[in-house]
Amino acid sequence: xxxxxxxxxxxxxxxxxxxDSITCTFEDGQLTVLVGPSGCGKTTLLRxxxxxxxxxxxxxxxxxxxxxxxxxxxxxxxxxxxxYALYPHMTVFKNIAFPLEATRTPKDEIKRRVVETxxxxxxxxxLDRKPRELSGGQMQRVALGRAIVRKPExxxxxxxxxxLDAKLRVVMRAELKHLQTQLGVTTIYVTHDQAEAMTLAxxxxxxxxxxxxxxxxxxxxxxxxxxxxxxxxxxxPPMNFIEVQYDPAERALIGPDFxxxxxxxxxxxxxxxxxxxxxxxIRPESIQVIASPSPGMVPASxxxxxxxxxxxxxxxxxxxxxxxAFVPADTRLxxxxxxWLQFQEEALYLFDPETEVSLSWQERQ
Amino acid sequence: xAVLFIIPALLFVTLFMYYPILQTFxxxxxxxxxxxxxLHAQFVGLQNYIAVMKSEAFRGAFGFTLYYTVxxxxxxxxxxxxxxxxxxxxxxxxxxxxxxVLVVPWAIPPIVSAMLWRWLFHADAGIFGYxxxxxxxxxxxxxxxxxxTLAVHSIIVASVWKNASMMGILLLAGLASIxxxxxxxxxVDGARTWxxxxxxxxxxxxxxxxxxxxxxxxxxxxxxxxxxGLTGGGPGTTTDTLSTFAYKYFFTYAxxxxxxxxxxxxxxxxxxxxxxxxxxxxxxxxxxx
Amino acid sequence: xxxxxxxxxxxLKRWLLEGLVTLAIIGxxxxxxxxxxxxSFKPMGTEYVIPPEFWPSKPTxxxxxxxxxxxxxxAERASQEGALKGTTEIKASPHLNFLVPVRNSxxxxxxxxxxxxxxxSLAAYAISRLRFRWKIQSLxxxxxxxxxxxxxxxxxxxxxxxxxxxLRTLLAMILPNIAYNIPLTTWLLAVYFAQLPxxxxxxxxxxxxxxxxxxxxxxLPLSTPGLFSAGIFAFLGSWGEFMLASAVTMGVAEVQTVPxxxxxxxxxxxxxWTWISAAICLSVGLMVLIALVFQRWVIQGLTAGSVKY
Ligand SMILES: Nc1ncnc2c1ncn2[C@@H]1O[C@H](COP(=O)(O)OP(=O)(O)OP(=O)(O)O)[C@@H](O)[C@H]1O
Ligand SMILES: [Mg+2]
Numbered sequence: 001x002x003x004x005x006x007x008x009x010x011x012x013x014x015x016x017x018x019x020d021s022i023t024c025t026f027e028d029g030q031l032t033v034l035v036g037p038s039g040c041g042k043t044t045l046l047r048x049x050x051x052x053x054x055x056x057x058x059x060x061x062x063x064x065x066x067x068x069x070x071x072x073x074x075x076x077x078x079x080x081x082x083x084y085a086l087y088p089h090m091t092v093f094k095n096i097a098f099p100l101e102a103t104r105t106p107k108d109e110i111k112r113r114v115v116e117t118x119x120x121x122x123x124x125x126x127l128d129r130k131p132r133e134l135s136g137g138q139m140q141r142v143a144l145g146r147a148i149v150r151k152p153e154x155x156x157x158x159x160x161x162x163x164l165d166a167k168l169r170v171v172m173r174a175e176l177k178h179l180q181t182q183l184g185v186t187t188i189y190v191t192h193d194q195a196e197a198m199t200l201a202x203x204x205x206x207x208x209x210x211x212x213x214x215x216x217x218x219x220x221x222x223x224x225x226x227x228x229x230x231x232x233x234x235x236x237p238p239m240n241f242i243e244v245q246y247d248p249a250e251r252a253l254i255g256p257d258f259x260x261x262x263x264x265x266x267x268x269x270x271x272x273x274x275x276x277x278x279x280x281x282i283r284p285e286s287i288q289v290i291a292s293p294s295p296g297m298v299p300a301s302x303x304x305x306x307x308x309x310x311x312x313x314x315x316x317x318x319x320x321x322x323x324x325a326f327v328p329a330d331t332r333l334x335x336x337x338x339x340w341l342q343f344q345e346e347a348l349y350l351f352d353p354e355t356e357v358s359l360s361w362q363e364r365q
Numbered sequence: 366x367a368v369l370f371i372i373p374a375l376l377f378v379t380l381f382m383y384y385p386i387l388q389t390f391x392x393x394x395x396x397x398x399x400x401x402x403x404l405h406a407q408f409v410g411l412q413n414y415i416a417v418m419k420s421e422a423f424r425g426a427f428g429f430t431l432y433y434t435v436x437x438x439x440x441x442x443x444x445x446x447x448x449x450x451x452x453x454x455x456x457x458x459x460x461x462x463x464x465x466v467l468v469v470p471w472a473i474p475p476i477v478s479a480m481l482w483r484w485l486f487h488a489d490a491g492i493f494g495y496x497x498x499x500x501x502x503x504x505x506x507x508x509x510x511x512x513x514t515l516a517v518h519s520i521i522v523a524s525v526w527k528n529a530s531m532m533g534i535l536l537l538a539g540l541a542s543i544x545x546x547x548x549x550x551x552x553v554d555g556a557r558t559w560x561x562x563x564x565x566x567x568x569x570x571x572x573x574x575x576x577x578x579x580x581x582x583x584x585x586x587x588x589x590x591x592x593x594g595l596t597g598g599g600p601g602t603t604t605d606t607l608s609t610f611a612y613k614y615f616f617t618y619a620x621x622x623x624x625x626x627x628x629x630x631x632x633x634x635x636x637x638x639x640x641x642x643x644x645x646x647x648x649x650x651x652x653x654x
Numbered sequence: 655x656x657x658x659x660x661x662x663x664x665x666l667k668r669w670l671l672e673g674l675v676t677l678a679i680i681g682x683x684x685x686x687x688x689x690x691x692x693x694s695f696k697p698m699g700t701e702y703v704i705p706p707e708f709w710p711s712k713p714t715x716x717x718x719x720x721x722x723x724x725x726x727x728x729a730e731r732a733s734q735e736g737a738l739k740g741t742t743e744i745k746a747s748p749h750l751n752f753l754v755p756v757r758n759s760x761x762x763x764x765x766x767x768x769x770x771x772x773x774x775s776l777a778a779y780a781i782s783r784l785r786f787r788w789k790i791q792s793l794x795x796x797x798x799x800x801x802x803x804x805x806x807x808x809x810x811x812x813x814x815x816x817x818x819x820x821l822r823t824l825l826a827m828i829l830p831n832i833a834y835n836i837p838l839t840t841w842l843l844a845v846y847f848a849q850l851p852x853x854x855x856x857x858x859x860x861x862x863x864x865x866x867x868x869x870x871x872x873x874l875p876l877s878t879p880g881l882f883s884a885g886i887f888a889f890l891g892s893w894g895e896f897m898l899a900s901a902v903t904m905g906v907a908e909v910q911t912v913p914x915x916x917x918x919x920x921x922x923x924x925x926x927w928t929w930i931s932a933a934i935c936l937s938v939g940l941m942v943l944i945a946l947v948f949q950r951w952v953i954q955g956l957t958a959g960s961v962k963y
């Protein structure tokens with residue numbers, strides 16, 4: 001078991017910079033999730049660590065050992081593929097035994113370890129089947145078995161759950177987390193599903209367009225996103241963004257249809273800033289919707305209501321802008337009805353429109 | 366109604382392929398001269414077959430046909446597989462070149478390929494003879510096409526050249542149809558190149574290999590042009606195949622009865638392989654409804 | 655077995671290895687052809703000089719001039735040859751003209767391709783797009799025909815052509831070759847038609863088009879690439895056909911196709927390897943060019959035609 005360290009890794013394809021100077025650490029024994037939208041380079045980074053892709057430049061360490069330039073079969077890693085990539089001509093037993101046979105383990109030990117692995121994953125009764133006789137969930141377990149059987153230094157997983165149906169995915173997610181904690185093997189997990197990332201991760205790495213956007217614990221990223229991208233990516237439904245004008249004279253933000261007076265904390269943060277455009281961010285769960293007006297509130301009108309059972313997800317309009325907010329399930333509202341929104345000041349985010357960086361990021365850390 | 370679309374094709378194929386088989390079979394039961402018409406034909410039952418089976422020449426041709434089939438298919442498979450793997454493994458740019466190159470021997474008509482090899486194997490000025498003497502392996506150029514053993518193997522070499530690359534193309538398609546993820550999984554599972562090849566690539570390629578071998582055998586059993594063009598069956602009849610005999614009986618000796626008996630033997634052999642082959646691949650003959 | 659993913663840093667060693675392997679395969683596949691190519695440019699007689707020249711020091715088009723009939727083979731040479739040949743049948747043709755067999759082959763192959771494409775596309779349309787009884791059986795009948803050896807049909811075909819008075823004509827080769835090429839062309843076209851979208855056809859049906867009109871106005875125009883690639887196979891297949899061609903032409907030079915003509919050339923002028931080489935280069939040059947230019951389709955068709963049948 002060991003830490004994985006990636007240093008200034010770049011990967012250039014003919015016309016795409018798939019990885020742009022990636023530096024990050026995957027701590028020993030932890031489950032680190034690489035998350036980001038499609039095409040952001042997650043798979044590329046994972047395969048670079050596996051040795052299936054050679055980086056254009058940079059260095060990769062597993063433990064104390066520098067591994068770039070070393071072929072994958074000498075890296076002592078295990079990988080779970082989205083397609084499972086089970087060997088179709090081998091039984092489940094042979095599939096799980098394959099990594100051990102490849103590394104010349106004695107026969108009786110192979111048998112012992114495969115059976116033990118199958119027991120952990122509860123697939124003992126499937127050992128004689130061929131992959132095509134398995135369900136998706138069963139194949140998933142076999143793929144996991146093949147990864148854990150040789151006790152590698154690192155697990156690499158590329159969207160391992162995305163071929164399962166929604167229910168099974170949640171079950172396997174929990175099992176995977178449990179298994180990983182039990183085994184304590186450094187794990188790098190790739191997904192584009194932020195909910196999956198949040199529930200699984202000890203540490204999250206958010207990527208976009210080949211660059212790391214932010215690294216941290218899931219709740220940290222939720223609470224204190226570094227930029228507009230992370231703020232919009234983490235959390236569901238995503239954070240609302242409104243373009244506003246900062247007016248130092250009025251000590252307020254001027255919106256399309258409203259004026260929001262700033263408290264002392266924000267005024268302090270913005271004290272060196274000239275008047276100009278800012279991006280205001282507010283999470284749906286931090287908006288309070290009230291049926292009658294009171295001072296400092298933002299007027300809006302109800303546009304769409306989605307009954308979720310526990311609460312209602314509301315789309316409201318402020319001028320041309322749409323915002324999403326939650327109200328309790330029993331709230332009586334009508335389409336087009338006028339409402340007032342209260343933004344909790346501590347849940348407010350402001351971003352620079354040029355750099356898209358959060359203005360309160362430093363302070364909140 | 367729809368049957369009208371398919372009838373012309375069926376008609377042609379029946380007229381020029383299925384019906385003639387029946388005729389050939391009937392010919393084979395007669396003592397029949399091509400110049401002599403049916404008025405002078407004489408029914409001889411299985412006499413032609415018996416005469417053919419008894420002849421030394423038939424046994425020679427039968428043996429050579431089988432030997433040729435086994436040897437060429439084996440070496441074509443070995444070399445084709447090697448070329449397919451090489452093509453699959455090299456950098457994409459080189460792969461493009463190789464794929465194009467592999468098509469070339471296939472595109473050359475068999476009889477032309479035989480002519481070409483006749484020059485390479487030429488007894489006095491052939492390049493192979495020269496290279497062998499120049500490297501000091503032999504003192505004078507071997508008689509590639511006139512020594513019985515050498516002639517047999519020269520024909521095999523020429524055929525392997527002509528067909529190995531086609532095998533390579535088919536096997537390459539088989540290799541490419543194995544999902545990349547499986548190779549990658551084997552790599553991270555710690556399998557080295559040889560282990561991966563033996564335990565993953567080869568078993569997954571086996572169905573393709575089998576079909577390719579059957580397909581090639583189907584053609585090797587009826588081999589004609591290579592012998593006819595390269596040695597004309599010589600020296601003596603050492604490199605005569607069942608097909609060259611059939612052809613010679615038809616058009617040189619003008620004995621259609623005996624020739625047809627030869628043809629029927631080839632047909633029987635081809636049918637045996639074809640049955641196995643058809644059973645393996647007919648699952649792919651699926652069309653909507 | 656790398657299945658090229660790692661095109662990042664490749665070591666010099668690997669490049670060298672790959673380069674050598676590539677060269678070896680190129681040498682294997684093209685070496686023999688190169689030798690014929692080089693021989694065809696040698697001055698007459700020098701092809702026998704030992705050690706052989708790997709590229710003629712005085713390259714000449716002499717051999718091409720002779721076989722194309724631009725230059726007479728030379729009277730004294732011809733008689734000398736006749737003497738050498740002894741009893742073998744001598745056709746004293748002072749002028750060779752290899753353009754005749756090339757023309758014949760072009761006529762045969764073009765007609766065969768056209769005929770096979772016409773019949774095969776009709777059949778393929780029915781198989782891939784229409785419903786009828788015995789469909790799989792009909793397909794099997796067509797397809798299995800492609801596996802049959804020519805030698806089993808050659809004698810009756812010869813007799814048929816004789817009774818139709820077609821011996822020594824190109825038609826005697828064209829008609830049977832259409833049949834020989836129907837199996838593969840039908841299969842390739844059926845696979846191609848099957849993957850065309852159904853929407854256009856449905857729309858045409860809605861407009862009251864009959865199947866024949868749909869075939870003509872919808873399927874064929876959409877299938878140019880498929881027709882083309884199937885046509886290449888029919889063309890190459892009939893270009894190289896030897897057994898039937900040699901039987902039905904009966905030694906008449908005017909109707910011989912390229913394979914027959916080359917074999918005859920090599921019997922008649924068996925010491926003139928520069929001429930034979932030139933003839934080979936002329937006749938395979940076109941085929942190799944076609945195969946190379948349409949490489950992708952050739953490979954697709956080959957795999958579809960054998961393994962994936
Ligand atoms: N072999 C390749 N050649 C060229 N470009 C590639 C190659 N592989 C990946 N790319 C490009 O690199 C970028 C990153 O790809 P990558 O597969 O890492 O994305 P990803 O984050 O895994 O996306 P997804 O969530 O869709 O799997 C993409 O723009 C992709 O098009
Ligand atoms: Mg991916």
